[in-house]
Amino acid sequence: MQIIISNSSKEPIYEQITNQVKSLILAGELQEGTALPSMRNLAKDLQISVITTKRAYEELEKAGFIYSIVGKGSFVAEQNLEVMREKKLKVIEEQLSAVITNSREIGLSLDELQQLMKILYEE
Amino acid sequence: MENVIELKNVTKKFKDFSVKNIDLQVQQGFVTGFIGANGAGKSTTIKMMMNLLKPDSGEIKLFGLDYKNHEKAIKERIGFVYDGNVFFEGMNLKDIKRIVAPAYKHWDDTLFYQYVEQFELPLNKAMKTFSKGMQMKASLAIALSHHAELIIMDEPTAGLDPIFRRELLALLQELMIEGNRTIFFSTHITTDLDRIADYISFMQSGELVFNQSIHDVAENYALVKGGLDLLDRDTEKAFVHVHRASTGFEALTDNIKAVQNTFGDSVVIERASLDDIMYYFKGGIHHV
Numbered sequence: 001m002q003i004i005i006s007n008s009s010k011e012p013i014y015e016q017i018t019n020q021v022k023s024l025i026l027a028g029e030l031q032e033g034t035a036l037p038s039m040r041n042l043a044k045d046l047q048i049s050v051i052t053t054k055r056a057y058e059e060l061e062k063a064g065f066i067y068s069i070v071g072k073g074s075f076v077a078e079q080n081l082e083v084m085r086e087k088k089l090k091v092i093e094e095q096l097s098a099v100i101t102n103s104r105e106i107g108l109s110l111d112e113l114q115q116l117m118k119i120l121y122e123e
Numbered sequence: 124m125e126n127v128i129e130l131k132n133v134t135k136k137f138k139d140f141s142v143k144n145i146d147l148q149v150q151q152g153f154v155t156g157f158i159g160a161n162g163a164g165k166s167t168t169i170k171m172m173m174n175l176l177k178p179d180s181g182e183i184k185l186f187g188l189d190y191k192n193h194e195k196a197i198k199e200r201i202g203f204v205y206d207g208n209v210f211f212e213g214m215n216l217k218d219i220k221r222i223v224a225p226a227y228k229h230w231d232d233t234l235f236y237q238y239v240e241q242f243e244l245p246l247n248k249a250m251k252t253f254s255k256g257m258q259m260k261a262s263l264a265i266a267l268s269h270h271a272e273l274i275i276m277d278e279p280t281a282g283l284d285p286i287f288r289r290e291l292l293a294l295l296q297e298l299m300i301e302g303n304r305t306i307f308f309s310t311h312i313t314t315d316l317d318r319i320a321d322y323i324s325f326m327q328s329g330e331l332v333f334n335q336s337i338h339d340v341a342e343n344y345a346l347v348k349g350g351l352d353l354l355d356r357d358t359e360k361a362f363v364h365v366h367r368a369s370t371g372f373e374a375l376t377d378n379i380k381a382v383q384n385t386f387g388d389s390v391v392i393e394r395a396s397l398d399d400i401m402y403y404f405k406g407g408i409h410h411v
Binding site for chain 1: 292293320
């Protein structure tokens, strides 16, 4: 699990962790059921305090991204509808970006593109 | 959660200095950094935790046990490391081990030699030839070799170079992977604490100002900067201490909400470092 912490960021470290884990989950890089590193191991690897990773995991758990089993650790949770929607939206955004890039390359205007999209959408 | 160290209303008076009414709980499984200016009473407090000094009044318990009836059992479970050479200067590490090891029921020779190797410590050289960093490593190797659950350190990083300090912090973090271990240490190098501390205990003039998680400290204290015209007797109540300059004021607040309500966008509110907190508290404690 790749996590990069910036010490000069205004964003608190626990938030940096929660946001990056969320992105990994939404991007499908961390799959449902995957075990996360233990809080203490993650703290050691990131060279931060245990209470910081603890808070990050607690926030992730509250938001439904992960669940914990005492004595076993924390795992990526089955994603709820809202999360799934967010995830899909992200994918759509990426695909649309690719469409836009392609359109620009051949000089297709926004209007023309929208028209094309409309026809396809209503098909 | 279990408290490994518990001080209740502990007072110790000296001729010209006293440590007053200390209530302090240190939680198991976490690192607590103990900060405060020179002479704030940190070493006195640590000595009382180690039963090297007896309090005039109050109660001290370690692992839920008192020193009066359980001194040996308590000491078995503590590894104590402090600034300065604890050992006889002329002796080498092998001799010291021979003396210290039998004192502990849970002494682990294999572990000791493992740390000696890891820390690259010579066994047959007199302690007086050791550098400060090596002496620290030697004390640490001995403290760790009897499977101490609680490690108490008085300024372990003082006088050490940045590279060794970082190595030491990494080692402490490795020790914390086992969730039942607790570390309590005093330091002046607050950047060390930013890396590994979970809780901060802050002493000032013989009193404990706070003992909070690093998140609570970050949420409770902030630096405020703004123009001098904003200050008056009323608005200043939100500050622990105010530093004035011709260009404006800088102050520490322990009430961020009140500051936001009073000043809105007319001031800059920033995260206060532990150094900032210590510096502004030194200006005098104002109870709001």
